[in-house]
Amino acid sequence: TPYAYSIDIEKCTDPEGLVKVCRAGAIVLGEAEKTSEYDVGSIVLATGARTFDPALLEGYGYSVCSNVVTALDYETILSASGPTAGRLIRPSDGKQPRRIAWIQCVGSRSVKEPCLPYCSSACCMFALKEAMVTKERYQNDIETVIFYMDMRTSGKDYEQYLQRAVDEYGVRLVRSRPHTVEPAPGSDDLAISYLSAGDAMIRKELFDMVVLSTGFVVPEEFGDLAEKLGIEIDEHRFVKTGSFNPVASSRPGIYVCGLLESPKDIPETMVQASAAACMASGFLEMNEEPAGEENGVPPERDVTQEPPRVGVFVCECGNNIEGVIDVTGLVRYASSLPQVKESRTVGRGCSMESLELIRKTIVDKKLNRVVIGGCSPRTHETLFQDTIRKAGLNKYLVEMANVRDQNTWVHQGSPLAAMDKARDLIRMAVFSVALAHPLIEHVLPMNRNILVVGGGVAGMNSALSLADQGFRVYLVERSAQLGGIAGQIRKTLEGEDVKKYMADLIERTMHHANIQVLTRAMIVDHSGMPGLFKTGLQAGPQMFYRQITHGVTILATGAAPLRPAEYLLDEHEAVVTQLDLDRLLEDSPEKAKEWKSVVMIQCAGSRSPDNPTCSRVCCQSAIKNALRLLESNPDVQIHVLFRDMRTYGFQENYYREAREKGVLFFRYDEQEKPEVKADGAGVRVTFTDPVLGRKLAVAADCLALSTGMVPDEEGAEDLAMIFRLPRNSAGFFQEDHIKLRPVDLPVPGFFVAGTAHSPKTIRESIAQAQAAAGRAQTMLARNTINLGGSIARVDGKKCAACLICVRACPFGVPFINADGYSEIDPAKCHGCGVCAAACPAKAIQLMQYEDDQISAKLDGLLERIR
Known part of the structure; x- marks a missing residue:
């Protein structure tokens, strides 16, 4: 475990003393090295760097x-x-x-x-x-x-x-x-x-x-492991993979992720980890929920007849909390609150040691309600719910006081005020949780069909990854054919044939027995819960309506090539985008051989007030096309005007190659962009050289703009409204957590892949598609779906059948039943609470957030000023 201590035995002066003081008996001196042998069907390499x-x-x-x-x-x-x-x-x-x-x-x-x-x-x-x-x-x-x-x-x-x-x-x-x-x-x-x-x-x-x-x-010793495994590595000992198989090594059944594949950050590492798991399980043909062993969860203790015995656990969380407020004083204050029987600090509440301490304290002190004073329930509530469940309590008997995100992070400069607010948050949580009661969760059969929206490289790879494992996939594409932006690209930076790959990918998708492709199809409505979705669409030339029942949804709707209204684009035939140039070099190479001068301008339409994002692919596209130009026309002079050359990872090698082959790079400032004027059949580009400190002018036969990608605004906006999904400021779909859940969307059962998430290369889109398929598979492998207990319930005796809840519900769930009062289907309820807030008769209660709990929380808030 990463949280376990390690001992440098060579520096230890008294190893025998360590053995004596270790109560757990975890230190064993002189333990002999032993060799273990395992029969496995697949291997995932994640040894890092x-x-x-x-x-x-x-x-x-x-x-x-x-x-x-x-x-x-x-x-x-x-x-x-x-x-x-x-x-x-x-x-x-x-x-x-x-x-x-x-x-x-x-x-x-x-x-x-x-x-x-x-x-x-x-x-x-x-x-x-x-x-x-x-x-x-x-x-x-x-x-x-x-x-x-x-x-x-x-x-x-x-x-x-x-x-x-x-x-x-x-x-x-x-x-x-x-x-x-x-x-x-x-x-x-x-x-x-x-x-x-x-x-x-x-x-x-x-x-x-x-x-x-x-x-x-990558450590030198990995070379020995690679040799034993029989896989290829490059000159720097990174495992060799391909653009179209980003986590597959040269040996079938052995996959790689993280830094061992190439230098990368945490979000991309997490994506590759899920992708490698998906591909490994596909190699093993695993799509059923493993039987496994009993998970050791004890029977749920009946606490309904017990008076509240609240335990408060305050996380120190390092400087995040302890560095701002007096955690010990907060614990002491919590112990003075009514019905609190135990109050203590935990170092890092989310660590395994702290979770075990919480579980053991609940059992030993016979606690039946728990308050966690720490971070956000959005990221950690499930973890603490699982912990109290392992202690024999119903998972809904825990309340989190967000002392970090809502307090110490935002009031770092005011520790006294932050301490007062921390007391308020703890007091509110204690008052509320004392009224909490066990909730029953509904369990229904899982629908194991998948809806993939978008027929580009990401959508098709997600569909194939799942279909190859026996799942039924509905692939919905708005246009008349599959392919997306990748269908317009001819070569990768590494020289791999994208056109051939896409043709094969489309062929496999169209003829796969487990994939039904629906082109010219538009999503028009959506309802249901994770594992039990119903999505309506209009498909085909006649736009007939049909409804698809499915368990999960993968959004791979792609992005649109940006064509900014600057630098004479679409006004002069000599001005093209890098995507246009890529196509021209493949389809009309003779034209490029006639050019004597080519200028490329980076960040065209990007990294600006109107479009502040970096499109990630533009710099490598410029390098790719520059090298291809030099292959067909060695005498052409190429000038690249850039702000930052973002050739990350191994793309740096191609950037260096371009410089060595004579491509000239000039940096320009955002406040002083290049000027472009028509010059007969070509254009004249004027820019300031920061080294010389003066303006230069270049006559160009072709001006290639590195324009990047933007969301397909019309399609993305419609889908965001239908599926009720958030988007970021640029319009791309917003993942649930950039590092912890990089392909999960905030709505359970929804995943995102490819450029619908953000601009990325084909290699990265494929990895994310496989990751989304892997995350979907974790849901689909279960035979049942747990709907949770936080749903709305109607008291028929109070209901006046006024229809306010029917109109207020954003999901259209409430209806007036045969008995004349409102009814809410637990299988469809999203637990948003809109109906409970709108009901004038207070006939609807949202479980876990009932009126008496909210009132108690408000009483706790106002207690200090009474």
């Missing part, structure tokens, strides 16, 4: 200057469980730093030994995060500066994160790769020398600490 050792580099002072730390070291310093308990002090003298610098690409993006040529993908974002956390905690007391080459914030909403760091937090960005970090004479400070991009002058600045953003390296 380590960070580059900056001590191998001269010039940065790591391991020489104690105030030079790595990004992981800095995370440890900030951590509440770290050596300083979350206090930011510099190692040399224990003082709080005033100026901190981050240096990016340490050990990455360099062909000089011992550095690595690729980009590690995650470093820019974690440097921004660390700088922002520092500013959150210490405001203007600490200046944060990030030295970077290209700011590669290309993930979903990452560009907005970058803008927040600069505009709201005051993080300073310096475009430069520092040459050296040296000790400042007479102090523990550090001097950074760098070339200023603005005026090409060598500058030197002093900092109290320097943080090195080091990249990812």
